[in-house]
Every structure is written in structure tokens, then in C-alpha cells.
Amino acid sequence: MTIEARNLSFHYGNKPVLKEVSLTLTSGGFHALLGPNGAGKSTLFGLLTRLLALQQGDILMAGQSLKKQPAEAMRQIGVVFQQNALDLDLTVRQNLLYHAALHGLSRKEARLRGDRELERFQLLDRANEPVRKLNGGHRRRVEIARALLHEPSLLLLDEPTVGLDVASRRGLNDHVRTLCESDGLTVLWATHLIEEVRPEDRVLILHEGKLLADGAGHDICEAEGTRDLAETFHTLTGAG
Amino acid sequence: MNAAHYWHCFVGIQTREWLRFWQQRTRFASALVRPLLWLVVFAAGFRAVLGISIIPPYETYITYETYIAPGLCGMIILFNSMQGALSMVYDRELGSMRVLLMSPLPRPFLLVTKLLAMGVVSVGQVYVFLLLALLVDVEPPLWGYLAVLPALILTSLMLGALGLLIATWIKQLENFAGVMNFVIFPMFFMSSALYPLWRMNEASPWLYWICQFNPFTHAVEAIRFSLYLEWNPMAFGITAGVTIVLSLLATAGFRPQRTKILGGKPA
Numbered sequence: 001m002t003i004e005a006r007n008l009s010f011h012y013g014n015k016p017v018l019k020e021v022s023l024t025l026t027s028g029g030f031h032a033l034l035g036p037n038g039a040g041k042s043t044l045f046g047l048l049t050r051l052l053a054l055q056q057g058d059i060l061m062a063g064q065s066l067k068k069q070p071a072e073a074m075r076q077i078g079v080v081f082q083q084n085a086l087d088l089d090l091t092v093r094q095n096l097l098y099h100a101a102l103h104g105l106s107r108k109e110a111r112l113r114g115d116r117e118l119e120r121f122q123l124l125d126r127a128n129e130p131v132r133k134l135n136g137g138h139r140r141r142v143e144i145a146r147a148l149l150h151e152p153s154l155l156l157l158d159e160p161t162v163g164l165d166v167a168s169r170r171g172l173n174d175h176v177r178t179l180c181e182s183d184g185l186t187v188l189w190a191t192h193l194i195e196e197v198r199p200e201d202r203v204l205i206l207h208e209g210k211l212l213a214d215g216a217g218h219d220i221c222e223a224e225g226t227r228d229l230a231e232t233f234h235t236l237t238g239a240g
Numbered sequence: 241m242n243a244a245h246y247w248h249c250f251v252g253i254q255t256r257e258w259l260r261f262w263q264q265r266t267r268f269a270s271a272l273v274r275p276l277l278w279l280v281v282f283a284a285g286f287r288a289v290l291g292i293s294i295i296p297p298y299e300t301y302i303t304y305e306t307y308i309a310p311g312l313c314g315m316i317i318l319f320n321s322m323q324g325a326l327s328m329v330y331d332r333e334l335g336s337m338r339v340l341l342m343s344p345l346p347r348p349f350l351l352v353t354k355l356l357a358m359g360v361v362s363v364g365q366v367y368v369f370l371l372l373a374l375l376v377d378v379e380p381p382l383w384g385y386l387a388v389l390p391a392l393i394l395t396s397l398m399l400g401a402l403g404l405l406i407a408t409w410i411k412q413l414e415n416f417a418g419v420m421n422f423v424i425f426p427m428f429f430m431s432s433a434l435y436p437l438w439r440m441n442e443a444s445p446w447l448y449w450i451c452q453f454n455p456f457t458h459a460v461e462a463i464r465f466s467l468y469l470e471w472n473p474m475a476f477g478i479t480a481g482v483t484i485v486l487s488l489l490a491t492a493g494f495r496p497q498r499t500k501i502l503g504g505k506p507a
Contacts, residue, residue: 012497051341051496071241074344085335089263090256101252102343102350104245146339 001076001153001186002027003048007057010043010209017043019209020057025154025188030180032197032217033190034229035206036237041190042082044206045158048188049079061154075103078147082158084139088132092123092142095131096149103150110149117145121175137168144176154186155179161196169196194230203229207237241345249345250353256336257357261364268365271320275312275369280376283308295436297470309378310464311433313366313388314456317396318428320362321355322419325403328354329499330415341496348491352397355404355487359396366392380467388467394479395459401486408494431457432464455482 003025010018018040025031035041046052048059050070059066061073086095093114100110118124121141131139140160147155157176161169173196179185189196197203203220205213213220213236217229226232261268287304294301328337340350370378370385380388406423428434430451437457441448451457458478465472 046497049342051338053495053497071344071346074342077342079338079342081335081338083335085338087256087260087336090259094256094259098252098256099339101248101255102340102345104241104248104345106244106248107251 001062003062003154003186003188004060005044005048005057006060008044008047008054008059009056010040010047010052011055017209018047021206021209021211022057023204023211023214025186026202027153027186028180028184029202030177030187030189031202031204033188033204033206034192034194034197034233035190036192038208039192039206039237040209041206042158043209045079045081045156045190048156049077050074075150076153078150078152078155080140080143080147080155080157080160082160082162084143086131086139086143086146089130091128091130092118092134093127095142096146099146100149105150113149113151114145117148118142121145136164137172140164140168140172141175144172148179148185152185154188156188156190158190159192160189161191161193169193194233197229199229205233205236212236246345246349249343249350253340253350253353254357254360257354257361261361268361271316272365272369272372274319275316276372278312278315279305279309279373279378283376293436295438297465297468297472303377305373305376306378307436308434309370309373309380310467311428311431311460313369313392313463313467314395314431314433314460315428316366316369317359317362317392318399318424318456320365321359321396321399322403322406322424323416324358324362325355325400326407326416326419328404329407337496337499347494348487351404351491351494352401352487355397355400355490356393359393359400362396363389363392381469384467384469387469388463391459391462391466391476391479394476394483395463398455398459398479398483398486401483401490404494405486405490408490408499427454427456430454431460433457433460455479458482 005021005023008018008021009016021044033041043052047054050066054067061076064072066073096114097107097110100114105113115124115127118127121144123138123141123145126134126138131142134142155176161172164172176187176189180187191197197217199217201217203213203215203217204211221228221232224232224235226235283305340354341347343350406419430447431454432451437448437451440451455478458475461472461475462479465475
């Protein structure tokens with residue numbers, strides 16, 4: 001599914017956090033949204049997920065306006081939030097069933113899909129354990145499994161590797177890339193960790209609410225005359 | 241989205257609330273301590289001070305315990321609803337709310353279902369309280385336990401909607417202590433929960449009118465009358481009307497950006 005954001009601006013009170021941001025996510029692609037803390041990444045996610053109301057501009061999902069067809073758009077989106085959104089006291093399966101119910105799936109269908117996702121994430125044997133007993137990496141996997149339960153076309157991940165060790169971060173990143181290839185999923189992966197981005201990825205660099213770069217990682221480096229993405233990121237944002 | 245989707249969603253939200261209730265059953269049990277203290281200790285102390293004349297729906301003289309039991313049912317719902325609504329937008333329930341709001345179903349439906357689910361759990365607590373109240377001879381008619389159910393659900397929805405409205409729009413009341421001082425206690429004390437309103441009228445006519453305008457008064461009266469198998473159309477009508485208005489205001493005016501649902505400081 002192709003997603004198009006047109007001239008998005010957003011402000012909290014008098015403070016602008018997004019300034020005329022326009023971007024297009026191509027169907028089945030892995031897109032890395034890079035930006036230092038406070039760049040506006042979470043606000044952009046808030047707008048894409050309707051947790052924030054659009055103030056200016058519009059978002060089109062497969063040509064349908066998020067303003068005019070919100071329900072249809074929400075059916076197409078899976079989200080992994082920056083902060084944990086699992087109920088720690090409930091079991092893995094109970095969390096999945098809750099999410100599935102919110103998307104109108106019957107219990108039988110939800111259980112089937114849930115088990116299928118858990119198997120894919122190698123967590124089926126832990127389905128009946130409370131989430132509290134899982135480590136950070138496994139919790140993140142459960143969150144991704146949950147986000148895929150209603151078979152969305154777009155997966156949004158807002159700094160999904162925060163708090164994870166290096167091995168877990170790499171494993172999660174690789175896994176999501178596999179999903180792009182196997183399921184044709186469109187992915188927007190927000191991060192401030194350059195090592196999670198590959199030169200061939202489509203990279204969007206957001207800084208102080210503005211989209212400073214949009215293109216394949218190596219193309220951006222070439223255009224900026226830098227050696228790698230880390231240097232590009234540092235040059236453009238002053239961070240790094 | 242068709243009716244089946246709505247139904248699955250409704251059942252899912254209710255189920256989750258009961259699962260959480262089961263996981264946190266000791267916390268829910270401890271929430272019964274407050275009304276039981278009022279019923280056993282406070283009422284024992286005040287029994288001698290406050291004489292209760294025969295007033296509807298009661299047909300004979302009643303003990304003070306019998307009088308305040310419906311008010312304490314309301315108190316259980318009042319505390320739970322406010323605490324629940326606050327947790328929806330500020331603390332414990334934030335993760336769950338993010339997930340809830342990602343549903344493709346309409347937000348007013350989701351929010352009302354959520355409030356209803358929290359309310360039904362409170363109603364369960366009220367029934368446990370009423371069973372314990374039998375120990376101090378609060379004995380409503382057997383069918384009263386069933387007849388009171390609509391009043392209890394209506395009250396929990398009304399107070400849940402009020403809590404959501406307050407939590408979303410009044411930033412100064414983002415902690416429970418603030419809500420307790422400025423909402424729960426005034427609503428509780430300026431109502432017919434602890435004393436009949438004719439007594440309040442004798443003491444202070446202007447306070448009496450405040451009590452009359454307090455929707456909690458009418459919720460308590462709806463509970464009281466239905467528990468004793470009497471029909472009080474005014475109390476029910478006002479409670480239902482206020483519930484509808486507050487639910488509309490709370491759901492239509494709900495703005496996630498005014499809460500901490502996104503994790504940041506509310507704007």
C-alpha cells in the first residue's frame with residue numbers, strides 16, 4: 001500500500017513540531033525515518049495513527065484520505081509504539097485476543113491468527129505466560145506479532161528497539177525486513193540509531209519538524225558528499 | 241464494519257476488563273474496605289445522632305445503615321469510575337488506550353464500551369458490598385438485587401463519562417488527590433448519600449439546592465428506590481439524561497493529544 005503525506009504541519013500550542021512535511025512511502029518497502037530526539041518522529045506517527053488530529057495537510061493511504069475514510073485506513077495500519085503497549089498482567093495470548101477483538105475479529109479467527117503469528121515469531125510455547133515474564137526482546141516481538149494480527153498493509157514502528165541489547169536489536173530489524181520481502185508489507189521504522197539503517201534503504205531524515213532528506217541512503221550520501229549515513233546525519237542535523 | 245465486528249469488539253473489551261479484575265482481585269477487594277468502614281463504623285456512630293423518619297421508598301422506620309447503604313453503593317462506583325477514567329488518560333491504562341484507539345471502530349463506541357466495561361466491574365463490587373451489608377442487617381427485598389442493576393450500570397456510565405471529561409479537559413486535576421478533593425468529596429457529601437435531603441433543607445436551604453442539582457443525588461436515589469422495588473421516574477430520568485449528555489460530551493470532546501496517551505506531556 002502506498003502512503004502519501006501532503007504538507008503536514010502540526011503544533012502543540014504555539015510550538016511547531018512539524019513543518020510542511022510531505023513524503024511518500026512505497027508499497028512493500030522498508031523506510032527508515034531518522035531523526036534526533038524531538039525531531040517530530042512521534043508526532044508524525046501520532047498523525048499517521050490518528051492519535052493526533054490533522055491540523056494541516058492530509059494523509060492518503062492507497063489514495064484514500066485519512067480524514068474522509070479513517071476506519072478503512074485504520075484497518076490497514078499496524079503499529080508498534082515506542083512505549084510498551086502490552087498489558088503486563090495478561091498472558092501473551094490474551095493480549096493478542098484483545099487486539100484482535102478491537103479489530104472486530106471473532107475469537108476463533110483471532111486464536112488461529114494469533115497462534116500463526118506467535119509461531120512465526122517463535123513464541124508459541126510462551127503463549128500462556130504473562131507478558132511480565134518475557135524479556136524486552138520477546139515483548140517487542142509480541143508487539144509486532146500483535147500489530148500484524150489484523151493483516152495490515154502498513155507497519156509503523158516507533159523506535160521499536162529502545163531498551164534492547166545489540167543482538168535483540170539486530171534480530172528485530174532483520175525480522176521486519178524479512179516481513180517486507182515475504183508479505184509485501186510497507187514499513188516505516190523510526191529510529192535515531194544509524195546502525196539500524198542500511199545504505200540501500202529508503203531514508204527520511206527529519207530534524208526540527210522539517211524533512212531534510214528523502215531518498216536511498218547511498219544517494220543521500222552522494223548528494224551530501226559524505227562517506228556514510230552517520231556523517232550525513234551529523235552534517236544535516238548536527239547530531240550524532 | 242458490520243454488527244459482528246462491533247459485537248466482537250464489545251465482548252473483547254468486556255473480557256479484558258474482567259481478566260484485569262481477576263489479576264488484581266486483591267486491589268479490588270481492598271477497595272471495599274472504605275465503604276464497609278462507613279457502613280460499620282461511621283453508621284454505628286451516627287445512628288444515635290441522626291434519626292430517620294419514614295421516607296419513601298421505605299415503608300417503616302429504618303436503621304441508619306439501611307439508609308446509607310445505597311449511597312455507599314454509589315460511593316463505590318464514584319471512586320472506581322473516577323480512578324478508572326483518570327487511569328485511562330494518565331497512567332496505568334495508557335498502553336491499553338493506545339491499542340484501543342487504533343481500532344477502526346468509531347471512537348465514541350470504543351470509549352463508551354470501555355467505560356461500560358469498567359462500570360460493570362464496579363457493579364460486581366457493589367454486589368459483594370451488598371452481600372456483606374447483610375451482616376449489619378441491611379436486607380433489601382430479594383428481587384431488589386436484580387431491580388437495582390440498571391440503576392447501577394447507569395450510574396457507573398454517568399460517573400465514568402464525567403471522569404473521562406474531567407481527565408481530558410482539566411489538566412490541573414490530573415492526579416487522584418485533586419479529583420478526590422474537588423470532585424468526589426463534594427459530589428458525595430452534597431448528595432442524599434449520607435442524609436435525607438429534607439434534613440439538609442432544614443440545616444441550609446442553599447446547600448439543599450446544590451444537593452438537588454447534583455446528579456449523584458439522583459443516581460443514589462435511583463439506586464435506593466430500585467433496590468427497594470420502587471420506581472422513581474425523576475431520579476431515573478435525570479440520571480439517564482445526565483448520562484447521555486456526559487457521554488456525548490466526553491466522547492465527542494475526547495482528544496488524545498490532551499492526554500498522555502502518546503507518552504509526552506499533554507498540550
